[in-house]
Amino acid sequence: MFTVLTIMSAGVVLGYVIRHKTRFIKYIDLSINIAIYLLLFLLGISVGANKIILDNLGTLGFNALLLAAGAVAGSVGLSYLTYKLFFAADK
Amino acid sequence: MKNSLIIVGFFVLGILAGMYSLLPEAWLKNDLSAYALYFLMFLVGMGIGTDKKAWKILKSVRLKIILVPLTIIIGTLTGVAFVSLFLKDITLRESLAIGAGFGYYSLSSIFIGQISGQTLGVMALISNISREIITLLGAPLLLKYFGKLAPIASGGATAMDTTLPIITRSTGKEYAIISVFSGVVLTILVPFLVTFILKF
Numbered sequence: 001m002f003t004v005l006t007i008m009s010a011g012v013v014l015g016y017v018i019r020h021k022t023r024f025i026k027y028i029d030l031s032i033n034i035a036i037y038l039l040l041f042l043l044g045i046s047v048g049a050n051k052i053i054l055d056n057l058g059t060l061g062f063n064a065l066l067l068a069a070g071a072v073a074g075s076v077g078l079s080y081l082t083y084k085l086f087f088a089a090d091k
Numbered sequence: 092m093k094n095s096l097i098i099v100g101f102f103v104l105g106i107l108a109g110m111y112s113l114l115p116e117a118w119l120k121n122d123l124s125a126y127a128l129y130f131l132m133f134l135v136g137m138g139i140g141t142d143k144k145a146w147k148i149l150k151s152v153r154l155k156i157i158l159v160p161l162t163i164i165i166g167t168l169t170g171v172a173f174v175s176l177f178l179k180d181i182t183l184r185e186s187l188a189i190g191a192g193f194g195y196y197s198l199s200s201i202f203i204g205q206i207s208g209q210t211l212g213v214m215a216l217i218s219n220i221s222r223e224i225i226t227l228l229g230a231p232l233l234l235k236y237f238g239k240l241a242p243i244a245s246g247g248a249t250a251m252d253t254t255l256p257i258i259t260r261s262t263g264k265e266y267a268i269i270s271v272f273s274g275v276v277l278t279i280l281v282p283f284l285v286t287f288i289l290k291f
Contacts, residue, residue, distance in 0.1 A: 004202075005282060007129050008136040015140020025141045028134055033094065035131035036197045037101045042124045043201060043216075044105015045114060046209045053210050054110070063178050064189070064214040067171050068221035071190045072229075072245045074170020075163045079244035080237040082162040086155055087240060 095223070095253065098197055102216065128205055132282065135198065145251075145275045148268060159269055160276040163244045164284075167193060181214070184288060189215045191284040193247030193277045194222040194254075202282055206289045223249050230257045239263075243270045248281060250274035 018024060047053050053060070108114050139145065171190030175183050185207065192199025196219030204212020226233075226249065230242035239262045246254035251274025259267040 002286070004129060004132045005286060008132040008282060011133040011136020011138075012140040013136075015137035015142075016146075017140070018137075019141040019143055019146075028138050028141060032131065032134045032138055035127055035134060036098060036201075039124060039127050039131060039201045040098055040102040040197060040216075041105040041108075042127070043204050043209065043212055044102040044107075045109035046204075047213055048106035048109020049112065050109075050209055053213060054106075056210075057213075059180065060210065060214050061217050063181060064216075064218035065221050066174050066178065067186055067189050067214070068218045068225060070170035070172075070174030071167045071193075071218070071222055071247075072170070072225050074168070074173065075166035075244040075247065076233055076237050076241045078162050078166030078169070079159070079240040082158055083238035083240040086158055088238065 095220070099220070124201075124205065128201060131198075131201070139275075139279060142275070144271065148272050148275070152272060156269055156272055157276075159240060159243060159273040160280075162240070163193070163247060163273060163277060164191075164280070166244060167191070167247065181211075185211055185214075188285050188288045189218050191281065191288055192219040192222075193249075193281060194219050194226070195248035195278055195281045196220045196223065199281055199285060202285050203289070206286070222247060223253060226254045227257055230254070231261055234261045239266050240269070243273055246270070246274065248274055248277040251278060 015028075167190045168187055171186045172183060175181060175186035178186065188203055188207070189199070189211070192203070192215050196216050199219055200212045200216035203215040222245070226242060226245040226247075229245065233241035233245055242254070242258045242262065243250045243266065246258060250258060250270045255267070255270055255274070258270050262270070
């Protein structure tokens with residue numbers, strides 16, 4: 001995975017260098033979308049071929065939903081504190 | 092929203108293809124997805140590098156604004172850690188990794204699936220899509236009861252694009268900058284935090 005992070009950082013540097021080439025930039029977003037479609041399609045295939053995951057999709061989904069609820073509750077709760085302490089007084 | 096539906100569509104299509112073995116076995120080998128992931132991450136990096144809006148905001152920020160993504164990281168991880176106390180099928184480390192997707196479901200599910208296997212990848216996908224949907228539906232309520240940073244916090248990494256319109260509709264322009272800044276920082280951090288959490 002560190003290979004991936006290195007590759008990503010290289011992308012940032014190259015992207016920064018060519019940031020004024022507007023015509024080229026359009027294709028980056030398009031290619032990102034295509035790569036994401038392909039990768040999620042592939043993830044879907046391995047999930048579809050995996051009976052254990054399919055049989056437990058209900059439980060997995062419910063747990064995932066609970067984690068999302070926790071993530072939202074935790075970040076929103078703490079953001080309320082940050083807002084009151086540092087931001088609300090600006091207005 | 093349209094793009095989210097297309098993404099989910101491809102995932103569902105993949106599941107169907109996998110269930111009925113519509114594709115040759117060779118496609119299931121991990122090599123292809125590993126190289127596709129390298130390609131994707133390179134492009135994501137380039138996307139960040141070429142984002143002039145993001146660089147401009149990064150240069151103009153006041154120190155205080157850094158508190159926003161920091162708050163969201165600490166709040167999110169605390170929240171999922173708490174929830175994971177009640178879940179027996181998933182470890183704290185795995186829960187934290189899913190939380191560290193910050194709503195960036197496409198990338199985080201691919202990444203987590205690659206490191207820890209498909210089961211966790213699927214959970215990351217569902218969990219982080221849910222976070223985006225909760226934000227899209229709940230932004231006005233969150234704003235009303237928890238202040239102007241609340242929808243930005245809920246949106247996480249998506250606060251820079253998919254949930255930005257609904258966030259700024261209610262918070263105003265000044266918070267749009269905070270929202271984009273926070274979303275950009277979290278988006279960049281997703282692959283780093285996920286790797287860090289799962290590997291250490």
